[in-house]
Amino acid sequence: MNRDAAPSHDRCQACASELKHRLFCDHCEKIQQMGKGDDYFSIFGHKKSFKLDKALVEETFDELILALHPDFHATAEAGEQALSIEHTALLHQAKNALFNPYLRGRYLLTLLVPEIGASLSSPPQSFIIETFELQEALDEAAAGTREVAPLSLQIEEMSASVQEELSQQFGDLIGYADQPELVEAIQGNLAKLKFLLNLSERAQAITKNQ
Amino acid sequence: MTEHILGIDLGTTNSMASLVTASGAEIIENAEESTHVPSVVTLLSETERLVGHAALAERVNHPEATFYSFKRFMGRGPKDVNEDLSQLPFPVSAGERDNILLGHRYSPEEMSSFVLSEIKGRAERILGHEVKKAVITVPAYFDDGQRQATRDAAEIAGLEAVRILNEPTAAAIAYGLGEKNKGKVVVYDFGGGTFDVSVLELKEKIFKVLSTHGDTHLGGDDLDNLLMESIAKDLIGNSPIEPASRQALKKVAEEIKIELTASLETTQRINLPQLGIDQEFTYSRAQFDAAIAPLVERTLGHIDQALKDADLTPQDIEDVVLVGGSTRVPLVRHRVQEFFGMPPHVRINPDQVVAIGAGIQGHLLAGGRRDFLLMDVIPLSLGIETLGGTFSKMIIKNASIPAKATEIFSTSVDNQTGIDLNIFQGEREFIKDCRKLGQFKLKGIPPMPAGLPKVEVTFFVDNNGLLTVSAKELRSEASAEIDIVPTHGLKRSEVSQMIRDSYEHAEEDFSDRNMVEFRAKAVAIEEGLKKVWAQADQFLKPEEIQEIEAHRTVLSRIAQGEDPVALKAAIDKMGDLTREFADSIMGQAARGVLGGDHS
Numbered sequence: 010m011n012r013d014a015a016p017s018h019d020r021c022q023a024c025a026s027e028l029k030h031r032l033f034c035d036h037c038e039k040i041q042q043m044g045k046g047d048d049y050f051s052i053f054g055h056k057k058s059f060k061l062d063k064a065l066v067e068e069t070f071d072e073l074i075l076a077l078h079p080d081f082h083a084t085a086e087a088g089e090q091a092l093s094i095e096h097t098a099l100l101h102q103a104k105n106a107l108f109n110p111y112l113r114g115r116y117l118l119t120l121l122v123p124e125i126g127a128s129l130s131s132p133p134q135s136f137i138i139e140t141f142e143l144q145e146a147l148d149e150a151a152a153g154t155r156e157v158a159p160l161s162l163q164i165e166e167m168s169a170s171v172q173e174e175l176s177q178q179f180g181d182l183i184g185y186a187d188q189p190e191l192v193e194a195i196q197g198n199l200a201k202l203k204f205l206l207n208l209s210e211r212a213q214a215i216t217k218n219q
Numbered sequence: 220m221t222e223h224i225l226g227i228d229l230g231t232t233n234s235m236a237s238l239v240t241a242s243g244a245e246i247i248e249n250a251e252e253s254t255h256v257p258s259v260v261t262l263l264s265e266t267e268r269l270v271g272h273a274a275l276a277e278r279v280n281h282p283e284a285t286f287y288s289f290k291r292f293m294g295r296g297p298k299d300v301n302e303d304l305s306q307l308p309f310p311v312s313a314g315e316r317d318n319i320l321l322g323h324r325y326s327p328e329e330m331s332s333f334v335l336s337e338i339k340g341r342a343e344r345i346l347g348h349e350v351k352k353a354v355i356t357v358p359a360y361f362d363d364g365q366r367q368a369t370r371d372a373a374e375i376a377g378l379e380a381v382r383i384l385n386e387p388t389a390a391a392i393a394y395g396l397g398e399k400n401k402g403k404v405v406v407y408d409f410g411g412g413t414f415d416v417s418v419l420e421l422k423e424k425i426f427k428v429l430s431t432h433g434d435t436h437l438g439g440d441d442l443d444n445l446l447m448e449s450i451a452k453d454l455i456g457n458s459p460i461e462p463a464s465r466q467a468l469k470k471v472a473e474e475i476k477i478e479l480t481a482s483l484e485t486t487q488r489i490n491l492p493q494l495g496i497d498q499e500f501t502y503s504r505a506q507f508d509a510a511i512a513p514l515v516e517r518t519l520g521h522i523d524q525a526l527k528d529a530d531l532t533p534q535d536i537e538d539v540v541l542v543g544g545s546t547r548v549p550l551v552r553h554r555v556q557e558f559f560g561m562p563p564h565v566r567i568n569p570d571q572v573v574a575i576g577a578g579i580q581g582h583l584l585a586g587g588r589r590d591f592l593l594m595d596v597i598p599l600s601l602g603i604e605t606l607g608g609t610f611s612k613m614i615i616k617n618a619s620i621p622a623k624a625t626e627i628f629s630t631s632v633d634n635q636t637g638i639d640l641n642i643f644q645g646e647r648e649f650i651k652d653c654r655k656l657g658q659f660k661l662k663g664i665p666p667m668p669a670g671l672p673k674v675e676v677t678f679f680v681d682n683n684g685l686l687t688v689s690a691k692e693l694r695s696e697a698s699a700e701i702d703i704v705p706t707h708g709l710k711r712s713e714v715s716q717m718i719r720d721s722y723e724h725a726e727e728d729f730s731d732r733n734m735v736e737f738r739a740k741a742v743a744i745e746e747g748l749k750k751v752w753a754q755a756d757q758f759l760k761p762e763e764i765q766e767i768e769a770h771r772t773v774l775s776r777i778a779q780g781e782d783p784v785a786l787k788a789a790i791d792k793m794g795d796l797t798r799e800f801a802d803s804i805m806g807q808a809a810r811g812v813l814g815g816d817h818s
Contacts, residue, residue, distance in 0.1 A: 075424055075592055079621065079682040083381070084586040094681055098621040137791065217527050
């Protein structure tokens with residue numbers, strides 16, 4: 010088939026049955042080629058949104074992996090095997106990205122404003138100063154002179170509030186993408202989120218080592 | 220289904236094969252013979268070879284020609300093996316290619332192939348048809364060299380290893396399909412020569428490995444050795460023992476170990492003519508427990524690590540499945556029970572469960588069933604070298620395979636037209652502490668200021684664990700690619716050491732790494748400033764120029780110190796002082812260099 014033609018999102022490329030999932034036909038069990046409109050969200054049947062329906066992604070992931078995994082195609086022809094390996098790797102990669110709020114945000118922003126690419130901005134100076142104290146507190150926690158649990162809680166709360174704001178902002182951006190100031194605000198919040206996730210990772214490492 | 224794929228557990232002390240038939244997965248055996256054979260080979264002459272029980276029986280008569288535990292040498296070089304080889308009754312020597320030879324001429328792969336060949340022959344006689352393919356199990360912690368050696372052994376024996384499967388995972392398949400298929404379970408696999416622990420999540424049809432840890436040099440053999448030393452000490456103190464007596468003692472130790480599984484004390488007749496010993500010997504379970512306690516504790520340390528890697532605590536685990544003959548030792552069961560606060564699962568046969576699981580996976584790969592899926596993981600993180608010798612992880616250990624990861628990197632020097640990509644594997648923050656897997660160069664990048672080229676690096680691990688790395692500069696479309704076999708030749712002791720170190724040094728690395736990154740940043744700022752400083756008076760007031768000049772001195776002084784926090788603060792201050800200046804004179808490229816960009 011012509012790879013350049015945008016494939017239908019609703020019909021199987023082999024038997025034209027209606028598709029339940031983008032990557033696999035339940036009817037004739039053919040693995041589907043990826044099309045131009047496909048992204049991490051569409052393969053799980055999820056709308057483009059920062060707010061994630063985790064249960065939906067989990068459920069679709071399980072259904073897809075049970076259809077696509079190369080172990081089920083070990084006796085298939087080489088092309089089908091290769092497609093199954095590629096798609097399974099993609100499923101893992103997509104699920105990882107969607108379940109990490111920073112990666113999810115970065116990915117969604119790239120989808121909505123492609124010319125921005127994956128370029129990053131830095132968190133505002135005021136935020137750095139604010140979190141500097143947190144970093145010092147984590148140093149103390151690592152040295153065992155301070156409780157880590159309240160710090161973890163503080164980091165999680167900050168992270169939740171940034172994510173709440175991002176949900177709002179992405180909602181607005183999806184409505185109308187040509188808003189440079191909004192894009193900048195989202196980039197700022199993503200930078201904050203990345204910073205907070207790193208702090209959270211560090212807090213977890215300290216907890217584990219105790 | 221067009222063909223049969225056997226499941227073979229190629230163990231350190233025992234091996235066997237299974238096959239799925241109409242009545243389910245079973246060890247291949249009949250009234251006359253069985254594929255369950257000890258992994259022992261006796262070479263009586265060029266042409267006369269005994270394998271299995273017959274070889275085991277010759278161990279005392281022909282200690283120097285009876286080979287066992289050769290699984291420990293698979294895929295290893297002489298330097299990898301850190302046990303005292305002189306303690307072994309058969310000759311082990313270094314070959315010409317840094318390989319190991321048994322009896323001066325046989326590779327460990329050949330020894331394993333003798334066992335596989337015996338199993339293949341027996342299976343064909345019992346089944347009445349030819350056997351060509353098998354799923355063969357290995358310890359989860361086997362590296363790629365060891366896996367490749369196992370593949371080679373199969374090939375020598377005339378078998379295609381369609382999959383190399385991890386032993387604890389094979390056990391989990393049999394357990395998950397036979398017992399219960401929901402919840403988080405730990406497989407504790409204490410075999411003849413190796414120890415593995417895997418944490419799995421069972422979700423109806425999907426069995427997902429969450430983490431795995433282990434030691435390829437910790438098994439029942441080691442328990443026997445400790446027990447033997449303890450007995451020898453009681454009998455003869457520290458006097459030397461020649462091979463025949465050593466073999467006789469080993470046999471006694473094994474019998475005592477088995478006796479003490481059920482009773483608290485045992486008395487054995489010990490006859491060692493060369494040492495002038497012929498007496499009754501009494502040994503208690505308490506003595507046995509004391510002798511082996513340090514090894515059992517080591518296995519608990521591995522469980523702890525595996526649980527931490529999976530972000531779980533012992534309370535999250537619903538069942539603990541015991542695999543391997545060494546889990547019959549009462550102390551092992553007792554300590555595992557204490558660790559998890561519940562009795563382990565002992566209903567399945569710990570000797571057969573790995574082979575059975577491998578047979579079921581073989582059935583699946585032959586297209587015979589598709590009602591379950593096993594999702595396995597990579598054991599160590601993969602990544603590339605970045606600025607200042609730091610290790611940038613692309614695919615984190617315990618990631619499900621097949622796996623893919625893509626990241627964008629850039630250049631650090633102006634007009635750089637090529638980038639060296641150095642690929643490493645390990646858990647530490649610096650590449651000097653990781654294992655190098657390979658390297659390649661991406662050429663043909665058009666000259667651009669540092670930081671402007673966009674180099675997209677992609678790591679891809681396929682379903683057999685093979686790694687491919689590719690790189691592409693997005694503005695010029697220049698690209699390069701390399702196929703890599705991960706962990707190839709990686710020494711086991713090094714992997715264990717790397718992982719141990721990564722936990723011990725995690726904190727220290729963090730500040731070390733910050734210091735390297737911050738210093739590079741400080742140098743970049745100074746370089747950037749030098750380039751544009753001549754224009755300073757066009758954009759800045761004299762007092763601003765003075766302030767920046769003063770801070771330049773401070774920054775370079777702090778950059779030579781060892782305080783990452785102070786250096787970070789100084790860099791940030793410079794960013795603040797120069798932000799407007801940077802904005803006014805240059806575009807994005809200069810802003811990056813002047814410290815406003817934290818990416």
